[in-house]
Amino acid sequence: xxxxxxTSSKDQGSADVGSEGQADSVPPDEGPAVAAGxxxxxxxxxxxxxxxxxxxxxxxxxxxLQAEMARNLGVSRTxxxxxxxLLQEExxxxxxxxxxxxxxxxxxxxxxxxxxxRIMLETLAVSMTARSLTAEDLKRMSDxxxxxxxxxxxxxxxxxxxxxxEFHRIATRxxxxxxxxxxxxLGEHSDRYIRLAQLGVPGSWGRAHADHEALLEAxxxxxxxxxxxxxxxHLARTALSVLADVAPEYEPAxxxxxxxxxxxxxx
Numbered sequence: 729x730x731x732x733x734x735t736s737s738k739d740q741g742s743a744d745v746g747s748e749g750q751a752d753s754v755p756p757d758e759g760p761a762v763a764a765g766x767x768x769x770x771x772x773x774x775x776x777x778x779x780x781x782x783x784x785x786x787x788x789x790x791x792x793l794q795a796e797m798a799r800n801l802g803v804s805r806t807x808x809x810x811x812x813x814l815l816q817e818e819x820x821x822x823x824x825x826x827x828x829x830x831x832x833x834x835x836x837x838x839x840x841x842x843x844x845x846r847i848m849l850e851t852l853a854v855s856m857t858a859r860s861l862t863a864e865d866l867k868r869m870s871d872x873x874x875x876x877x878x879x880x881x882x883x884x885x886x887x888x889x890x891x892x893x894e895f896h897r898i899a900t901r902x903x904x905x906x907x908x909x910x911x912x913x914l915g916e917h918s919d920r921y922i923r924l925a926q927l928g929v930p931g932s933w934g935r936a937h938a939d940h941e942a943l944l945e946a947x948x949x950x951x952x953x954x955x956x957x958x959x960x961x962h963l964a965r966t967a968l969s970v971l972a973d974v975a976p977e978y979e980p981a982x983x984x985x986x987x988x989x990x991x992x993x994x995x
Contacts (some may be wrong), residue, residue: 772812776793840981840982840983844983845914848958854952857903858946858952866944873940876888939965
């Protein structure tokens with residue numbers, strides 16, 4: 729993977745969400761139903777842009793012009809402004825007053841923090857789930873894993889990632905709704921880094937498949953300790969692989985500390 733992915737976001741321009749013009753006027757007689765429809769449209773635009781960033785269609789450093797993006801997606805500037813705001817909150821774009829928005833470069837500190845948190849929470853969730861999976865759950869995981877292997881390295885990465893999320897969802901299904909929301913948020917945030925590992929680390933597809941197979945076997949045996957160790961090492965391997973490529977000088981303290989606590993070793 730090219731080192732150009734690691735261009736510092738400090739060196740990139742960014743944009744004020746409103747720097748390209750005033751907000752679209754909203755007729756005074758628009759009621760709650762219209763406002764709700766506008767919110768749904770903004771969320772749809774946000775999802776489309778988010779996928780374009782995570783897939784690499786909009787690579788780090790890409791300039792994002794609200795008016796141009798609105799035309800390309802066939803929407804007005806109002807939902808586009810809201811979508812930009814949500815992307816900025818997620819850390820996917822830089823958007824500052826009177827400057828153009830750009831897709832953010834990889835932030836080593838963010839990657840380290842996300843994976844440190846994910847290792848701790850997902851090992852907890854896998855440990856809670858290990859002794860409660862049914863034969864139907866395990867069959868579903870096996871089918872999803874087979875699907876992932878069929879899609880690996882192909883031209884349908886979104887389908888692979890959907891199957892991957894389903895595999896991890898079943899492996900952590902015993903948690904309550906609050907922890908589930910945190911796991912989903914961290915998993916979505918991780919998508920960008922998983923894609924970078926797949927693009928830049930030779931053999932990552934095969935290594936990931938072996939990790940998932942080993943985790944599934946530990947869950948079949950209801951071995952919570954081994955399952956927790958395996959998921960911690962699997963997550964840490966992704967984080968450390970990407971960091972070694974894009975920021976080899978960065979010391980991933982959060983990832984390594986979480987791995988030491990939850991994984992009892994090094995990847």
